[in-house]
Amino acid sequence: MKTMRLEYPIAVMCRVFGVSRSGYYAWANGTLSPRAQADERLKVAIKAVHTQSRETYGPLRMQPELAAQGFEAGRDRIARLRRELALRCNPS
Known part of the structure; x- marks a missing residue:
């Protein structure tokens, strides 16, 4: 077009x-839509929490960490963004 x-x-x-x-x-x-912009900001925070937790936190443990940083996100949204980032938990 x-x-x-x-x-x-x-x-x-x-x-x-x-x-x-x-x-x-x-x-x-x-x-980007406001939702997509928020997802991009949340992805940065998810990467940081993933690294700080030595790649051991999943969506359940990540949610309170992100909430403490001021992000409001449900477990399903966190799980979806983790999949998009190809982040996996490493067993300790």
């Missing part, structure tokens, strides 16, 4: 491709 925007209006191309204009502009500007 970026290459064709000189030939066709963005509104027309969005209708043809079945995409909302606001969705197209959000994608084109590369802005």
